[in-house]
Amino acid sequence: MVAVIMAAGRSQRFGRGDKRLANLPDGRTVLAATLARTAEAVSRVRVVLREDDDPAALGLACDTPIMRARRADNGLGASLADAFAVLMHDPELLDCRVAAVVLADMPFVRPETVQALQRETSASRIVRPRHGERLGHPVCFGRDVWSELSTLDGDRGGRSIIHRHSSRYREVDVDDPGIHADIDTPADIVRS
Numbered sequence: 534m535v536a537v538i539m540a541a542g543r544s545q546r547f548g549r550g551d552k553r554l555a556n557l558p559d560g561r562t563v564l565a566a567t568l569a570r571t572a573e574a575v576s577r578v579r580v581v582l583r584e585d586d587d588p589a590a591l592g593l594a595c596d597t598p599i600m601r602a603r604r605a606d607n608g609l610g611a612s613l614a615d616a617f618a619v620l621m622h623d624p625e626l627l628d629c630r631v632a633a634v635v636l637a638d639m640p641f642v643r644p645e646t647v648q649a650l651q652r653e654t655s656a657s658r659i660v661r662p663r664h665g666e667r668l669g670h671p672v673c674f675g676r677d678v679w680s681e682l683s684t685l686d687g688d689r690g691g692r693s694i695i696h697r698h699s700s701r702y703r704e705v706d707v708d709d710p711g712i713h714a715d716i717d718t719p720a721d722i723v724r725s
Contacts, residue, residue, distance in 0.1 A: 534629065535620065536671070537581060537620065538579070539613070539637055540580055541582055542638075544638070553637060566640035570643070570644055574645075575647060582599055582601060584603050601615070607686060610688055610689045614682065630655065632679065634672050636715060651673070658702075659691075659694070659695055661695070662705050663704045664710055669712025670715075672691060
């Protein structure tokens with residue numbers, strides 16, 4: 534599995550400043566916390582940034598694998614498409630059967646949750662976590678649908694792929710409220 538951390542959005546609801554650099558109560562930035570938690574569960578990670586982002590200014594180590602979303606301003610779907618177009622041809626990922634799409638503003642997803650999803654995935658499945666009655670993130674996409682993901686546009690994300698392949702779709706119950714906890718506004722950090 535490869536984890537694809539989607540960090541190319543403009544965060545309009547957050548207000549001034551870059552929410553990826555907002556400090557959590559533990560002192561880490563939102564992006565750093567998401568990356569660290571994800572790397573606890575998955576050894577292969579890619580971070581998706583806008584073309585004009587400086588990885589060092591975002592606190593990323595120089596060896597962090599980066600992918601550029603050249604159409605990031607078109608929305609999450611366009612950024613996903615840019616990322617999956619690269620993933621499909623990444624020579625280090627030729628054996629990879631699953632990609633977990635992780636949202637950079639969700640730093641509270643437990644590593645055990647990602648591992649539970651990984652156990653349920655395959656090249657032909659789409660897997661999403663559920664806590665209580667609510668679905669959350671990350672969503673794992675089997676390699677069989679990567680080419681379709683590479684054609685997305687706009688801000689709809691992978692929802693259309695999930696609907697198109699409902700027979701391949703699985704929900705996994707997890708005991709992790711972090712699958713719903715995203716940072717959209719400064720108040721969300723205070724509540725964390």
